[in-house]
Amino acid sequence: MNKKTLRDVKLGNNKVVMRVDFNVPIDDGKIMDDTRIQAALPTIRHILDAGSSLVLMSHLGRPTGTGYQKEFSLAPVGAYLTDHCGLNVTMASDCIGDDVAALAAALKPGAVLLLENTRFHTEEVGKVDVSKLSDADAAAAKADMKKRQNRMAQQLAALGDIYVNDAFGAAHRAHASTAVITSYTSTAVAGFLMEKELQYLGAAVENPERPVLAIVGGAKISGKLELLLNLIDKVDAIIIGGGMSYTFKKALGEKIGTSICEDDLIPTALKTLESAKNKGRKILLPVDNVLADRFDADANTQIASGDFPDGWEGVDIGPKSITLFCAEVARAKTIIWNGPMGCFEMAPFAAGTNAICRAVADSGAVSIIGGGDSVSAVRKCGLYDKMSHVSTGGGASLEFLEGKALPGVEALDDANES
């Protein structure tokens, strides 16, 4: 990794400002999944054990950016950190302003200040709606927002003397608290979670144990096209399952009934297959599927190879595909998985995803689960702990595996900086 991490910083009586990803599901004030909170704890404890105090900041959901909104408040996370993690946490009523600055200044070593949702301010994201403005007014509005975003970042930075970014899940965003802030800090380093995410994902694409297998699924090709194209250059084989496989199937001249399909991407699907062939990469598509007569868990089903009958849609991979895919999984030494094999949320259509999950867990390969729906599939199977690395960032891991630079990482101090 070419960026500085917390290991490069000598901590003492410091005040650390840390961006975390506490964007967790909350229902009626109750944290429904604490994975992201637990994942940040090693970094948090390291900083506090070293005698520093800590200012934590995060976004939660997508508030309007016009101030406090109770349903997007991080207060339940503050209570969780106090009640379940044994931390001494003060909850701030905002993330910037004089009151927040005073609370941060008063922090004692070992104490934590959790700032309120950074997205209560539009400046965090820094976007302006210029759709109804003239070109000149749009340029002025953007410049004004940039200025305000810089001011917010500067205020956040001033709350401490060291900046740590452990929010891998937000690293693909160039926001005030994730990237702009580093212009106003003398020290900006990655936390342990960020480091671990980058190490696993980086090794999988840059220096993997071969053969490398990518398993790509999910609803649509459109969201995963860049991923597919980038992975073709890096991996030895790709399994394509889920809803996106039907566009490939149609592109190959087969009938797909009423299955989900992106007709406009048929030429791209063909080009992708061609490119994989030219590069000597193996692409495995389903050889049979579970079909349903409607998109419902109680639908009538049948297994089909080849053409699908009219009025039926593919909802999962079939038994022959499971055998074929699992054999490929067993051969792999490194596996990158992003996207389910079918509509796994409905139990009758989860067999394919579950079987792949079990095969990956049993494979002994380095297994990297790329966030989002694959993570909930792995969790549903009870095999979360059997994976080498389950990413906490769906969008960020996708962009990383697409070969894109992550602004939140780029903005950190370079490893060779003195």
Ligand code: AMP
């Ligand atoms: P994505 O967000 O692109 O990874 O897509 C995940 C979603 O794709 C999950 O909610 C799945 O239920 C859905 N999905 C997977 N296979 C199919 C399919 N054959 N038809 C419709 N949706 C699917």
